[in-house]
Amino acid sequence: xxxxxxxxxxxxxxxxxxxxxxxxxxxxxxxxxxxxxxxxxxxxxxxxxxxxxxxxxxxxxxxxxxxxxxxxxxxxxxxxxxxxxxxxxxxxxxxxxxxxxxxxxxxxxxxxxxxxxxxxxxxxxxxxxxxxxxxxxxxxxxxxxxxxxxxxxxxxxxxxxxxxxxxxxxxxxxxxxxx
Amino acid sequence: xxxxxxxxxxxxxxxxxxxxxxxxxxxxxxxxxxxxxxxxxxxxxxxxxxxxxxxxxxxxxxxxxxxxxxxxxxxxxxxxxxxxxxxxxxxxxxxxxxxxxxxxxxxxxxxxxxxxxxxxxxxxxxxxxxxxxxxxxxxxxxxxxxxxxxxxxxxxxxxxxxxxxxxxxxxxxxxxxxxxxxxxxxxxxxxxxxxxxxxxxxxxxxxxxxxxxxxxxxxxxxxxxxxxxxxxxxxxxxxxxxxxxxxxxxxxxxxxxxxxxxxxxxxxxxxxxxxxxxxxxxxxxxxxxxxxxxxxxxxxxxxxxxxxxxxxxxxxxxxxxxxxxxxxxxxx
Numbered sequence: 001x002x003x004x005x006x007x008x009x010x011x012x013x014x015x016x017x018x019x020x021x022x023x024x025x026x027x028x029x030x031x032x033x034x035x036x037x038x039x040x041x042x043x044x045x046x047x048x049x050x051x052x053x054x055x056x057x058x059x060x061x062x063x064x065x066x067x068x069x070x071x072x073x074x075x076x077x078x079x080x081x082x083x084x085x086x087x088x089x090x091x092x093x094x095x096x097x098x099x100x101x102x103x104x105x106x107x108x109x110x111x112x113x114x115x116x117x118x119x120x121x122x123x124x125x126x127x128x129x130x131x132x133x134x135x136x137x138x139x140x141x142x143x144x145x146x147x148x149x150x151x152x153x154x155x156x157x158x159x160x161x162x163x164x165x166x167x168x169x170x171x172x173x174x175x176x177x178x179x
Numbered sequence: 180x181x182x183x184x185x186x187x188x189x190x191x192x193x194x195x196x197x198x199x200x201x202x203x204x205x206x207x208x209x210x211x212x213x214x215x216x217x218x219x220x221x222x223x224x225x226x227x228x229x230x231x232x233x234x235x236x237x238x239x240x241x242x243x244x245x246x247x248x249x250x251x252x253x254x255x256x257x258x259x260x261x262x263x264x265x266x267x268x269x270x271x272x273x274x275x276x277x278x279x280x281x282x283x284x285x286x287x288x289x290x291x292x293x294x295x296x297x298x299x300x301x302x303x304x305x306x307x308x309x310x311x312x313x314x315x316x317x318x319x320x321x322x323x324x325x326x327x328x329x330x331x332x333x334x335x336x337x338x339x340x341x342x343x344x345x346x347x348x349x350x351x352x353x354x355x356x357x358x359x360x361x362x363x364x365x366x367x368x369x370x371x372x373x374x375x376x377x378x379x380x381x382x383x384x385x386x387x388x389x390x391x392x393x394x395x396x397x398x399x400x401x402x403x404x405x406x407x408x409x410x411x412x413x414x415x416x417x418x419x420x421x422x423x424x425x426x427x428x429x430x431x432x433x434x435x436x437x438x439x440x441x442x443x444x445x446x447x448x449x450x451x452x453x454x455x456x457x458x459x460x461x462x463x464x465x466x467x468x469x470x471x472x473x474x475x476x477x478x479x480x481x482x483x484x485x486x487x488x489x490x491x492x493x494x495x496x497x498x499x500x501x502x503x504x505x506x507x508x509x510x511x
Contacts (some may be wrong), residue, residue, distance in 0.1 A: 003248045010244045031242055039244045084416040099233040106230075121230035128479035146224060153228045 005045060006053040013058055014039070020059070020118060023106060024066045034069060038062045059119065060133045105155045113148035116141055182210055187217055195226040 001009075019138060021031040037115050041061050042054060048059050115134060119125045127145075131138045156162075182190050182203075187210065193199045194207045211218050 003246050007245050007248070010241060014238040014241050015235045015242065019233075019235050022236065032238070035238055036240055036244065043246065102231060102233060117230055122232055139186050139189045142192045143186065146188040149225070149228050149230070150220075150223045152230060153225055154223070172337040 001046045001049050001051045006046055009054045013055055017058060017062055023118060034065045045072060056129050063133060108155055109148055109151045113144045116144040119147035120145055182206055191221050195224050
């Protein structure tokens with residue numbers, strides 16, 4: 001991969017990579033650092049990486065960094081605390097922005113399922129690519145994806161949201177009564 | 180991959196998403212019949228569900244991550260040189276292909292008025308006003324024409340290869356001049372051996388052409404009307420014949436002849452009718468073109484044909500223009 005291709009990767013993937021990181025690291029500055037470090041690593045390995053493989057490579061190293069970061073900062077513990085908070089704040093859910101709802105709902109499914117779901121539905125990776133990034137078998141990826149989608153749909157419906165044609169919409173009271 | 184209770188969800192995903200082949204689909208259906216509890220699992224899965232995508236945040240440090248693309252100096256020099264060469268070659272090709280072979284007028288500086296007498300001697304007209312732009316008619320003022328005969332040795336016997344009714348109206352001058360014009364194609368003496376067409380203009384209102392690919396072109400001959408009437412070539416097919424006979428048409432010139440009140444070419448010649456000849460490129464430009472052509476031949480070992488073709492093009496151009504330039508330019 002040459003400099004021109006590397007720059008293309010930055011322009012093409014930095015925003016979505018940042019979005020991906022933000023699903024795990026809520027602190028903006030820390031998330032930006034992770035993205036930056038990922039691209040630094042990509043630059044250092046430009047000679048050994050082909051442009052077609054750059055996206056997979058970026059998400060693989062980013063995932064590893066998120067895991068390291070989580071260990072270091074004990075994010076899982078904080079997530080657990082947030083989980084309790086979110087349960088406590090159940091009543092205020094409906095005032096939340098759609099993005100917050102998604103983030104909260106995603107936090108309810110296991111991380112392994114979540115990352116498979118994000119990589120597939122948001123980043124558009126194939127089962128094989130996800131398997132390479134997450135170091136799972138393809139079959140395991142499919143199993144996680146099946147579970148994650150089923151769980152997410154149920155969670156969102158339980159929160160009063162319906163999913164139609166790529167849009168998440170809030171059900172109104174009349175719909176809820178009809179249902 | 181064998182279907183088991185451990186991996187059934189993977190199969191259910193592919194089944195619901197319709198990504199299984201027919202045999203495996205049947206296997207899954209059999210499995211579901213034997214294990215009805217998994218039907219509920221399948222029913223819970225909505226194949227239309229995709230995780231809603233929130234708006235993508237903008238990564239603010241993008242600019243800092245970009246690296247400057249460094250182009251080696253030698254690539255820049257070679258690139259610049261190639262660009263200049265291509266520009267020159269392209270300009271010449273455009274001039275030659277478009278400007279050089281059509282009736283598109285590119286300013287009066289490249290046009291010279293000449294006459295052709297009964298001996299097929301071309302004479303240049305002094306003090307002739309030639310003007311006009313693309314698509315416009317050429318304006319010739321008869322009063323200003325003052326024939327000053329010159330003989331162009333290699334261009335003394337122009338042959339008419341095609342004629343077309345240009346149907347242009349002259350803007351100014353004598354009302355009698357406002358007759359239809361005819362565009363004719365002349366060849367220099369060098370091309371006589373290559374050309375295989377002959378034709379004749381019999382009547383300005385009803386143009387007739389004769390074309391015979393088998394014959395070498397002799398000096399211009401008038402066909403009797405009876406002969407011409409038997410000929411049925413249309414203008415379009417004649418144009419094709421001209422192209423067929425002359426190959427890529429690189430060694431021919433278009434000129435315009437204004438027939439004024441005459442009915443046949445011989446009469447035109449007798450009356451000293453006016454031709455407008457496009458002057459070719461200045462000699463220096465031609466030399467530069469040939470030089471570029473040689474550079475191509477010498478530099479691009481892998482593409483010798485391209486270089487040869489370009490060189491050939493410039494040499495042909497020179498061949499055509501050589502007989503015209505010195506005399507006409509000297510007299511202008």
